[in-house]
Amino acid sequence: MISVLLTLMAIATTAIIVQRNLFAVVILFGIYSFLMATVLVALDAVDVGMTEASVGAGISTVLFLGVLYLTRSEEMKPMHRPLLPLAFALATGFMLVYGTLGLPAFSDPDAPMHRHVAPRYINEGLRETGVPNIVTAVLASYRGYDTLGETTVVFTAGIGVIALMRRIRRRRREQPK
């Protein structure tokens, strides 16, 4: 099931690289995100799958289309052959794949990740927080500091975009005078 989805994702990625029409690329991004969301649901990570579907396939697609409206919809041919970036990407990818060889097997109950604090969250979560959904309990209660940090990141990204877009708009208004 998951291998079929991953194969489809690889096909979508290849199509994104080859395709020069940016409208098609945006739609392929949406397809990719929905496939990713399905993979996450297949892995029983429903909360993350929901986020991927709503942010990756929903809001991102709308924002990309909004950007596409402001630019041209054909990607330019590259001016030179990007061999150095390709070599860099391949080297990084090779290192990451090499790194995964050292990871514990998938869903291994003896992995360090599952022996550290996870048993406490699973066994005591409902009693301590009264929240049946462990994801919510971990996110909002046990790992409240991290979620505060995440919310601050979203806030910072938002005001960053506001600052950038505002300035461009004002400069454009000043030019005709």
Add this chain to the structure above:
Amino acid sequence: MKDYLVLRVIAKMMIAFMLLFALYVQFHGELGPGGGFQAGVISAAAIILYAIIYGLPAAHRVVPEWVVETMVAAGVLLFALVGVAGIVLGGNYLDYFVLDPNPVHGQERGIFWVEAGVFITVSGVMLKIFYLFAGRGRDEESES
């Protein structure tokens, strides 16, 4: 897209359910999948759909720019203030156990307000980014 009758009618029906679903995801997040982040994105998507179908000025009348900009900061502030409330009531920062005489109820109360903070900031940021991109296209149109 104001002239497309089918789109207008369907959108009007959909938006109510989208907002309802966002509220469901928000307040049911303790039991089922979802939470503040997902609910914020879904509610922002409902307003974005409204803006796409009925035009940006109509969306600005429903959710004005100043409301959205206030939401961007208010959510983080609410989250941080829940932490301060923990200190004031004699616990640590972001300690929910002291928010209510019953520790479990204190946890539920803390989680509720923290999720509300996440919801407000996320929906505000998503909507603001869309407003900025959509508004920029309109400015150029009116100039040319």
